[in-house]
Amino acid sequence: MGVVRYLFIALILLLFVACGESKPSISSVTQPPAETSKAAPASGVRVALIMKTLTNPFFIEMEKGARRAQQETGIDLKVMTATQETSIEQQIQLVENQIEEGVQAIVIAPGDSERLVPVLKKAQDAGIRVVNIDNRLDAKAVLANGMKPIPFISVDNEQAAYLSAKFAADKLTQPTEAVILEGIRSADNANQRKLGAERAFRENSRVRVVAMETANWKIDEAYLMAKQVFAAHPNIGLVFCANDMMAIGVVKYLQETGRRKVRVAGFDALDEAKVAVFEGRMTGTVDQQAAQQGYQGVMTVLKVLRGEAVPQEVLVESRLITAGELK
């Protein structure tokens, strides 16, 4: 039998040898570079941060905070914004895109408190965890759409606005006409800030609110609105803007028309606004720690993903910034 076995092996070998060919042998690429970044190793978790607009520097801070969370956790973070504060449909589209992309979590600063709810419900149904920052989604709409509770991170907008408005009004010595420039009216934070300002102005007997208008958070709309409002009420001496962008628009108008006495209160503590506060063109603004909100938003959604319990509401501390503080 030994002979047979020997022949068998020889045949098999022959079969394999017959199939071999010689070819040029090269290698394609050098090894990938070693990881030099200090970032945590990639976790594979994909999170989308969807913000309102690319024009408001406030959101740059918010992104920075989120990026810090990304650096710490190694997640894959996509940052996107709608073009303008009013581009609600675009924001809805962004959420839709992220559902399609299959991200695990969405951290959203919704431009509108109601209109974003259905699409976010859709995201939740797709298994995507949602955390709400900055502008609160409308609780009734959330409930009505049958959504699971959504953790919310923001500041106490009403109180912060109250403080900003109060600070501006407190220095008044004479009865003064005031105007409140609101954000998008269907946005909860805009409403809260309006309420805060109203409360502050109500408490001050010298202040009389003559107009409440919206400039949709926008710098250029605020400029135009200022023109309009001052044309109707030339004696206005106090302006509360629900954000700094609008405040800067108003200041631009005041400068152009030489109305140096009008007091302007802002919100958001943009660098440009702080400069204006420092120079006395604005009375104050509110630092609502946008970076912290972005950071907390991402960290909270990661906790949710891990199945940990998170508080339904986290209020980041806000701080009134005045000229005195900057000096």
Place this chain on the structure above:
Amino acid sequence: MKFFKIGFAFKLTAFLLAIGVLPQLIFQLVSYSATRQAILDDARQHNMVVVANQRDYLSLQMEQINSLATNLASVDEINQVLIAPGETGQSAYDLLATKARIGYVLSGYSNLRGLVSIDLFTLNGMQYHVGDTLNLAHVRTDLRDRLMQSSFSAGNRLVWHGVEDNVNASSGSTKVVVATRAVSRVNSSSAAPAGLLLINFSTDYLHRYFSKIDLGAGAYLMVIDAQKRLIFHPNKKLIGQTIKTELSHLLQGESGAISLQLDGRDVLLSYSQMPDTDKNWYVVSVVPGDTLLAPMNRIDRIGVALLVFNLLLIALFIRAYLRHIVWPIRAISAGFRRFQAHQVEDGWRMTKQGAVGEIRELVDWFNSFLESTEANRQAQVSLRIAATAFESQEGMLVTDADSVILRVNQAFTTITGYTAEDAVGQKMKLLKSGRHETSFYASMWEMIGRTGTWQGEIWNRRKNGEIYPEWLTISSVKGSDGVITHYVGTMTDITARKAAEAEIKHLAFYDALTQLPNRRLLQDRLIHAMAGSKRGGRYGALMFLDLDNFKPLNDNYGHGAGDLLLVEVARRVLSCVRETDTVARFGGDEFVVLLGELDTEKAPSVALAGAIADKIRQALARTYKLDMPNADEVEHHCTASIGVVVFFNHDCSVEDVIKWADRAMYRAKEAGRNLIRFYE
């Protein structure tokens, strides 16, 4: 034997392989190579198509970006910002408002999938941006300046730079495909570029798209830019890396396909150049030979299975062949070898294990050969024993069934005097003495026929004519069929024995000196005589003789003289009686004469007896002349006293008759000797 061992199985195996496996192997190799070539050609074409498709897709993407850039460049607002002063020359409002306005414009164009960002850099140092980050604090100025320079020198058209770092370092997309376009102011006397439109396209997006394309196991695509950097590679970490020159050198011309070993694997590399040649980009597909030849695996497996099956079949056949034919034959030849070397033990038989058909018969015959050989040997041994036994002290002869002598031994010759030459061929009656009646022989043969053997005394004749007694045993030898084939006779010459017997008998019953019956024989004869008297109804007589003057002879001349006298007395008495009468020496100088069958009457019987007695008395009374050896003749006178008893039947005992005769003798002695007296 050794040659047989290897050669037989080896040759058969080689033969079977040659007719069974070799053609299959050749067919398989040929068809394998043909199929392989066909599959490779097919795969080559298929891959060329795949690569071309991906090239076209990429081309389309680039075309979209191209038109996007062209459109943007002619937008009014953008034209306006080209002349806007730098950051320091603008109020916060203007800065923010312009940025917002341009942002809106750019954003309007940014909905193209895969777009990372659109940036507009003006020569005044302004950056307008829309994209995946809002943070423009970290701009890679070196890269920006380099891109700007290379784009400005290319005029107002879109320049593709390939894969580069993202100008905006804050972006999540670190490696991007960069396209730039120099933007000049419209309605300006100078055509010099005043800004740079920079479009970052996502390599991640391309990665996702290209990763979805399934080219088969282990196969992948690569997209390589003009600087030989990887725009796409399945390993994300490699994106942006430069490929080795040895690989990039292979990418020549518009398209092609090369078989080579890439990173230690046999692959088919297909490539196609992007149509716009100044980009000099390539879409490359790398498909492992294994994947290409995956359809071959089935053919391979079937082929190998067939081959294995074939070989197994051959192995089984060879095994069966060895087991049933070669080994049994080998065993048989080994058996013969052992047989030749006398190593086969009696009773050992070859097993037929494994043997089939004719081989089985061969084993049977071998075994029967052993059997008969053994039987022969045993027969020979028996014969030797028989031959030795044949040459014994006893005479032996063997005849055939017709009593023709076949063989005799030396003892036969000694006994009969016939040599083997004399005897062989003769019938047994050669030895016939004529002493026996025909009936003797008839009964002898009858007994042999019945019992198979006969023994007894027989008188035969020697060659010299002498008749002698022998003790003969004849046995018949029967064949296996029960028919008598031979007779075997053993004979012992009993002449000497017979003589000795006679001698002993004589000594016992006769007087050594006179040769007359002694007292024992006399008694015996007396019994017979008395019995005969009863039978015949005749009287008998017993005479008691005592020599009257015997003692002096012995005394004077010695016993020798006495003996001579006794012998003469015996002769004289014998001469006086009938043949049938008995004269016995009773001891010393006493003799007894028995007369039988006298007469039926007493008186005549007495008279007859008396006459004989007297005749004896007279005979004995004559002078004796005794020839003494070494001496002179002696003359002696001697008489006898005779007592007679006549008896009839057996109304008395032997002892009585003798006693009575003795008494009658004594009365004769008393009456003066040389007298006869009857017992009354």
